[in-house]
Amino acid sequence: MPASGPARDLLGELERGQIEPLYCLYGRERFLLGRALEALRAAVLEPQARDFNHDVLDARTSSASAILVAARTLPMMARRRLVTVRGIDEMRAEALEELLPYLAQPAPETVLVLVAGDKVDARLKFFAALKKRGALCAFDPPRDRELYGFVRAEAHARGGSIEEPAARLLAEIVGPDLGALAQALEKLVLYVGSGGRISEDDVATCVAETRARSIFDLCRAVGHGEKARALRLLRRMLEDRESPLGLLAMLTRHFRQVALARELGERRASKADIASTLGINPYFVDGLLAQARRFSPPALARAFDQLYQADRALKSSKLDDGIILEQLVSALAPGG
Numbered sequence: 001m002p003a004s005g006p007a008r009d010l011l012g013e014l015e016r017g018q019i020e021p022l023y024c025l026y027g028r029e030r031f032l033l034g035r036a037l038e039a040l041r042a043a044v045l046e047p048q049a050r051d052f053n054h055d056v057l058d059a060r061t062s063s064a065s066a067i068l069v070a071a072r073t074l075p076m077m078a079r080r081r082l083v084t085v086r087g088i089d090e091m092r093a094e095a096l097e098e099l100l101p102y103l104a105q106p107a108p109e110t111v112l113v114l115v116a117g118d119k120v121d122a123r124l125k126f127f128a129a130l131k132k133r134g135a136l137c138a139f140d141p142p143r144d145r146e147l148y149g150f151v152r153a154e155a156h157a158r159g160g161s162i163e164e165p166a167a168r169l170l171a172e173i174v175g176p177d178l179g180a181l182a183q184a185l186e187k188l189v190l191y192v193g194s195g196g197r198i199s200e201d202d203v204a205t206c207v208a209e210t211r212a213r214s215i216f217d218l219c220r221a222v223g224h225g226e227k228a229r230a231l232r233l234l235r236r237m238l239e240d241r242e243s244p245l246g247l248l249a250m251l252t253r254h255f256r257q258v259a260l261a262r263e264l265g266e267r268r269a270s271k272a273d274i275a276s277t278l279g280i281n282p283y284f285v286d287g288l289l290a291q292a293r294r295f296s297p298p299a300l301a302r303a304f305d306q307l308y309q310a311d312r313a314l315k316s317s318k319l320d321d322g323i324i325l326e327q328l329v330s331a332l333a334p335g336g
Contacts, residue, residue: 010036010137014043019080021106024088024130026116027139031179036137037084037113044082044111053081059091059114064098071102071112082111089116096126103129142178147171154182155198160189162198169253170203173246201279204253215247219254223291227333234329235322244314244321251332252307259300261285262292306331 010023023040025033045054055070067085075081088096103126106112120127120136130136142150148167155162162170162185170188174180184207188198191206214237221230237247257278264274274289275282295303310328314321 011039014039017043019043019111020135021108021110022103022112022114022130022133022135023137024114024116024120024127024135025137025139026089026118026120028118029139029141029178031177031182033115033139036139037115040111040113041082044080046078049076049078052076053078054084055081056084056086059085059087064091064095067099068102071110072107073110075109080109080111082113084113084115086115087117088114089120093124093126096124100126100129103133103135141176147176147181150178151181151185154185155189158186158189159194160185160192160196160198162188163200166198166200166203169200169249170207173203173207173243173249200253204250215250218247219251220287220291222251222329222333223254223258223288223294225294225333227330230329230333231326234325238322238325244325245311247325248307248310248314248328251328252304252311255300255303255307255332257288258292258295259304261288262295262297262300265289265292303332 013019025036027033041050041054053075055073057067057070059067062085067083070083073081102112114130120130122128122131127136148164148171151167151170152162155167170181170184174184185198188202188206189196192198192202214233218230218233218237221233234247238244257280260278261274264277269277271282271285274285278285278288280288306328310324313319313324317324
């Protein structure tokens with residue numbers, strides 16, 4: 001009997017040819033759940049008879065008897081058939097109990113896939129029986145440290161690779177939306193070319209390009225101490241549903257550039273060398289040096305501490321994300 005719950009490697013099982021007659025998929029991470037459904041379709045259905053052997057039912061409008069009839073129907077010109085039932089968690093408890101005998105003795109020729117929402121009620125006999133059979137498969141949002149592994153694996157699957165700092169920046173900009181991360185990686189692999197290695201600058205340039213102007217303006221306003229303007233920009237970006245962790249990541253990256261620009265300026269490095277080291281257009285060097293002159297080494301140390309504390313608060317505090325970022329911007333840009 002396979003393991004159930006978040007630790008279950010359903011895709012790995014299917015790749016090894018391990019196909020069970022019963023699955024119940026649920027959880028908040030719908031991207032991974034959708035990928036599991038696609039993998040089940042590919043593993044169970046034979047291409048030449050796919051249309052004859054796949055039923056999709058809605059538990060909110062289908063009776064228990066209709067589900068049982070579909071599950072017990074023999075496959076046509078194939079070894080197995082697939083029955084997908086959506087919204088199983090919204091079916092009445094009495095109707096679910098009618099399905100209990102099938103759970104005890106499922107049809108060997110059918111793979112019955114039950115799809116629920118974010119959660120299932122394990123107190124109900126039906127879901128308790130599914131858990132006992134090892135049929136529950138939870139798809140929950142990954143932890144922060146798991147995002148980087150997902151990013152690296154997705155880049156590799158698309159024929160590319162990604163540097164560790166770039167993987168972290170991408171995860172911070174996009175957030176834990178795995179569908180959006182997968183789309184961003186597809187775009188990045190196309191940007192660097194097949195077999196290319198994605199850098200931090202590639203992420204900043206390519207992924208953020210649709211909102212680069214707003215992020216650039218926010219960073220510049222903070223760097224020049226224009227608090228009122230920075231707060232207006234921040235509120236507008238939050239209203240546009242920008243990722244709070246993504247905004248923090250770009251502010252942190254900007255202050256790293258400011259600190260490095262200050263160091264290079266003190267060494268009397270040329271504009272061309274500064275632009276090359278920072279990976280920016282030479283046109284922006286004067287503005288960055290002007291910002292760097294506003295921050296003494298102790299002020300930069302305080303800024304990085306404030307950025308660190310904001311990162312911790314966004315990941316653990318119950319305080320509203322917008323308030324945390326407003327407090328941060330006010331501290332980083334104390335001017336008018």
